[in-house]
Amino acid sequence: AQTVTQSQPEMSVQEAETVTLSCTYDTSESDYYLFWYKQPPSRQMILVIRQEAYKQQNATENRFSVNFQKAAKSFSLKISDSQLGDAAMYFCAYRSASRAGSYQLTFGKGTKLSVIP
Amino acid sequence: DTEVTQTPKHLVMGMTNKKSLKCEQHMGHRAMYWYKQKAKKPPELMFVYSYEKLSINESVPSRFSPECPNSSLLNLHLHALQPEDSALYLCASSHADRGTTEAFFGQGTRLTVV
Numbered sequence: 730a731q732t733v734t735q736s737q738p739e740m741s742v743q744e745a746e747t748v749t750l751s752c753t754y755d756t757s758e759s760d761y762y763l764f765w766y767k768q769p770p771s772r773q774m775i776l777v778i779r780q781e782a783y784k785q786q787n788a789t790e791n792r793f794s795v796n797f798q799k800a801a802k803s804f805s806l807k808i809s810d811s812q813l814g815d816a817a818m819y820f821c822a823y824r825s826a827s828r829a830g831s832y833q834l835t836f837g838k839g840t841k842l843s844v845i846p
Numbered sequence: 847d848t849e850v851t852q853t854p855k856h857l858v859m860g861m862t863n864k865k866s867l868k869c870e871q872h873m874g875h876r877a878m879y880w881y882k883q884k885a886k887k888p889p890e891l892m893f894v895y896s897y898e899k900l901s902i903n904e905s906v907p908s909r910f911s912p913e914c915p916n917s918s919l920l921n922l923h924l925h926a927l928q929p930e931d932s933a934l935y936l937c938a939s940s941h942a943d944r945g946t947t948e949a950f951f952g953q954g955t956r957l958t959v960v
Contacts (some may be wrong), residue, residue: 733913762947772934774889774951780945818957822890824947832940833902835878 731756731823742811743845749796750840752821759828763772763797763804769817777819780804783827796837808842816844819820852937852952860960861927867955869920869937877942879922879949880912883934895920896942927959 732755742748755762765777769791780788780797792812794806807814821837856890859865869878876897881889894902895914902914909931911923920937934956940949 745932764948766951771953772956773953774936774938776948776950779948782901818886824949826947832877832942833891833894834889834938834948839886839888 731758731761731825731835732740733821733823733835735819735821737840738838739841739843740751741833741845742797742808742815744776744813747807747809748811748817748842750808750819750821750842752804752806752837754802754804754821754823754827756802756823758825758827758841762824762826763795764822765793765804765806766820766836767815768813768839770842774811778806788806809821813844813846816842818842829839850870850937851953852941854955855953856956856958858925858960859927861929862901863931864923864925865948867922867935867937867957869922869939869951869952870918871939873939873950874917875939875941875950877916877919877940879938879940880920880922881938883916883936883954889936890949893922898942916920921960924957927957932957932959 761782763780766774778790792809818839822834866873877896880892883889898914913921929943936950936954938949
């Protein structure tokens, strides 16, 4: 079974600064996807960024980028130029690419990010 | 349209009531999911439907009964719930094959059992 570990229950960052959220995972599979989801107080889970395991290049989406280290099974999220709207719970998630028909997500416990004005 | 719509947004029910949660998507996704989320915890998978057939039931008590009447709709029928079943119930959908990987979530139904 796959496990996802987020070791930082809470983090804070000054507005306009950069913050990095950590995530490690354990799997015996070679083909999978990794995600960061954001859940603000409005409750909806919003996809922030995704990474395909077969791609060596780190994914980037505007101010969000990841540091994907496949051998180390590490998948950290960097948020640059933090904004007040970035305050939310962030979940790291794993999804197998090999189980056709049932691509459910395995989530980490989450990191609550606060942004200080 | 990249929306997953859940109704109702809030629900308060007694332990003897029967109610249903509804989830709808029009993205052509053939995999749909129910997750349960307690406060300050990650979502926990309950059920997965793939091509309108139940493919995963994570040992959920029978007082929760899922139904997938067609490829766009997913229901969760609730009966004789307990106060500990109070939680946020999230619906999600995704493609069921390898082609696309991301899951889209609804805003959830906040359920309170009294």
